[in-house]
Amino acid sequence: MISANFAAAVDAPTRARWCRLVQERRATEQRRQAAFERMALCYPTLPCAVCGQPIGTDESNILGFNCIDIPERDFQHFADGLAHISCLSSWDRRDEFMEAWNRALGEYYAGKRLYRGAAGRVTYTDSATWVIQRSPAVQRRQAEQWAQLNAELRRRKEDLASRMQAARDKAVHLGIASEDDVDGVLHDLSAEEFRLHFGEFRVSRAFFKGAA
Numbered sequence: 001m002i003s004a005n006f007a008a009a010v011d012a013p014t015r016a017r018w019c020r021l022v023q024e025r026r027a028t029e030q031r032r033q034a035a036f037e038r039m040a041l042c043y044p045t046l047p048c049a050v051c052g053q054p055i056g057t058d059e060s061n062i063l064g065f066n067c068i069d070i071p072e073r074d075f076q077h078f079a080d081g082l083a084h085i086s087c088l089s090s091w092d093r094r095d096e097f098m099e100a101w102n103r104a105l106g107e108y109y110a111g112k113r114l115y116r117g118a119a120g121r122v123t124y125t126d127s128a129t130w131v132i133q134r135s136p137a138v139q140r141r142q143a144e145q146w147a148q149l150n151a152e153l154r155r156r157k158e159d160l161a162s163r164m165q166a167a168r169d170k171a172v173h174l175g176i177a178s179e180d181d182v183d184g185v186l187h188d189l190s191a192e193e194f195r196l197h198f199g200e201f202r203v204s205r206a207f208f209k210g211a212a
């Protein structure tokens with residue numbers, strides 16, 4: 001739309017060029033918008049988790065679901081899926097589903113849950129209140145790291161125990177101690193003597209204190 005003031009101020013060729021520019025810009029904007037919507041919806045042909053029909057392109061009627069573990073088999077296909085809000089809101093298993101889903105979702109998020117808003121429309125709580133809590137993936141990784149650490153610790157303990165035993169065996173073999181007093185004898189050796197005869201075992205004299 002060209003205002004009367006603009007029409008009066010410029011000549012016809014300028015007006016025409018300006019109109020073309022506006023049209024081009026509008027077309028670019030529309031293409032951009034369309035691309036954005038395609039991106040946001042990804043796959044309009046994906047099935048609604050409730051009715052099984054293609055989810056379509058009406059974003060205001062689509063609810064997405066996190067990829068979470070949920071024990072109820074009937075609801076597992078919602079994970080990483082989509083549903084029509086209209087289908088979910090009028091579903092006869094709606095309340096059962098929402099309870100189960102919110103329980104499972106609580107393991108991942110604090111504050112994020114499904115609720116029934118105006119006119120029974122199912123939607124999520126305000127995203128500003130969502131806090132990622134913990135995820136099974138994170139827990140699994142921590143458990144793996146913990147197990148690795150424990151295995152390493154166990155390995156080192158066993159290694160140390162075997163080196164200490166080798167030092168005891170050598171002390172008994174050298175005849176400077178008996179099986180019964182070997183720990184005390186090793187502990188009481190001078191640093192120099194200990195290093196000379198038992199340095200190869202890479203253990204400290206202090207380890208033998210109270211070990212007997």
Ligand SMILES: [Zn+2]
Binds near residue numbers: 053
């Ligand atoms: Zn549906």
